[in-house]
Amino acid sequence: MNVFTSIGRSARLCLFAAMATVAVSASAQQVPQPVIPQPQTIIPAAPQLAASSWILMDANSGRILAEHNSDERLPPASLTKLMTAYLVERELDRGTINLTDMINISENAWRTGGSKMFIEVGDQVSVDDLLHGIIIVSGNDASVAMAEHLAGGETPFADLMNQHATRLGMNNTNFQNATGLPGEQHYSTAHDMARLSQHIINDYPDHYEIYSQRTFSYGGIDQPNRNRLLWRDPSVDGLKTGWTTEAGFCLVSSAKRDDMRLISVVMGTTSDEARAQETQKLLSYGFRFFETMKLYERGAVLATPRVWGGDINELRVGVDEEVFMTLPRNRNEELRARLNLNPDLQAPIAIGDEVGTLEVHLGDEVVGERRLVALENIEEGGLFKRLFDQVQRFFSGLISNFTD
Numbered sequence: 001m002n003v004f005t006s007i008g009r010s011a012r013l014c015l016f017a018a019m020a021t022v023a024v025s026a027s028a029q030q031v032p033q034p035v036i037p038q039p040q041t042i043i044p045a046a047p048q049l050a051a052s053s054w055i056l057m058d059a060n061s062g063r064i065l066a067e068h069n070s071d072e073r074l075p076p077a078s079l080t081k082l083m084t085a086y087l088v089e090r091e092l093d094r095g096t097i098n099l100t101d102m103i104n105i106s107e108n109a110w111r112t113g114g115s116k117m118f119i120e121v122g123d124q125v126s127v128d129d130l131l132h133g134i135i136i137v138s139g140n141d142a143s144v145a146m147a148e149h150l151a152g153g154e155t156p157f158a159d160l161m162n163q164h165a166t167r168l169g170m171n172n173t174n175f176q177n178a179t180g181l182p183g184e185q186h187y188s189t190a191h192d193m194a195r196l197s198q199h200i201i202n203d204y205p206d207h208y209e210i211y212s213q214r215t216f217s218y219g220g221i222d223q224p225n226r227n228r229l230l231w232r233d234p235s236v237d238g239l240k241t242g243w244t245t246e247a248g249f250c251l252v253s254s255a256k257r258d259d260m261r262l263i264s265v266v267m268g269t270t271s272d273e274a275r276a277q278e279t280q281k282l283l284s285y286g287f288r289f290f291e292t293m294k295l296y297e298r299g300a301v302l303a304t305p306r307v308w309g310g311d312i313n314e315l316r317v318g319v320d321e322e323v324f325m326t327l328p329r330n331r332n333e334e335l336r337a338r339l340n341l342n343p344d345l346q347a348p349i350a351i352g353d354e355v356g357t358l359e360v361h362l363g364d365e366v367v368g369e370r371r372l373v374a375l376e377n378i379e380e381g382g383l384f385k386r387l388f389d390q391v392q393r394f395f396s397g398l399i400s401n402f403t404d
Helices: 016-022 077-094 107-111 127-135 140-151 154-167 190-203 205-212 272-289 383-403
Strands: 002-006 053-058 064-068 102-104 124-126 215-218 221-224 236-244 248-257 260-269 290-296 301-303 323-328 335-341 354-362 365-374
Touching: 053 190, 053 272, 064 190, 064 272, 077 127, 077 140, 077 154, 077 190, 077 205, 077 236, 077 248, 102 140, 107 140, 124 127, 127 140, 127 205, 127 215, 140 154, 190 205, 190 236, 190 248, 190 260, 205 236, 236 272, 248 272, 260 272, 260 290, 272 290, 290 335, 301 335, 323 354, 323 365, 335 365
Parallel strands: none
Antiparallel strands: 002 335, 053 064, 053 260, 102 124, 215 221, 236 248, 248 260, 290 323, 335 354, 354 365
């Protein structure tokens, strides 16, 4: 059963009308309406940047708004620490470690070259301080200390990093260490870093505030966050810089304006200033010409199709995640939702069972697809109920074939 419904600007405020329309019977006839040409929003080409690779993604919908060489494998430098921090946040969320846990600093961590938090051999440092040191001042020493604490060393920690990269769909990434120091088989892409950043923002929001902090002090040493946009653009609140001779200057940023959050990644620029300027171009382009709408809440009831042989006759159907769509500005009235429901639903049905798909159309283009799931359990009905439904379904099929 396929059902179309429109999604207007009011979807941001109230979904009731849209839901009511979705539940209409597939046999209902619609009167053709005259087609009135509407003015289209003109979207210019995305800016060309002075960088090896870049991408612009909406953090909620995941739609890519601009990209160049975004799947090219490049050295990620200290962007690597996004995965290091993500795994620390994951363990905090799971409760296997706590922010107040004290970690003994090894000589190996202390000797790690590059950018430092300036921890000393034998120091007892809290997980909280080390996480701040990793994110804000890009401490290689802090990264190695956390890798040793979580996995016993950098090599097994890198193995964990790669397992989670695979889980997150980072298909062109391989980590050899927790810091981003150069390695022959240490690489990632702008696309993969955007995907990882999306998970950092959405999976563990309680820790995300750290990425916006401009300075961090440890042991009497004050150090600034190297992300210049934190000072220049109040909508920017993360995420991470990176630099090595091989990688050039890299920057992963995120900014939020109104209800729209964007993630940008630029890799391989020529200077600290260049990575900030090129990132600003991407963010300005995205906010100027696109908007993101929340179409449906998780658990919203979008249809109530007939179920045969169950203890009840109708099944509440909806989505098991929030549905966001990113589209050119001022084209939201062109959105239509199409429900493709399985035509013959039979009990038993369990919560979460897939029963169809939701397609979101912008004009003639399919701009998003989500699975439709059962929002409740339906058990098998009694013997009499099942027999009655069999007879009813038989005659329903005859009538349907006749009307077709």
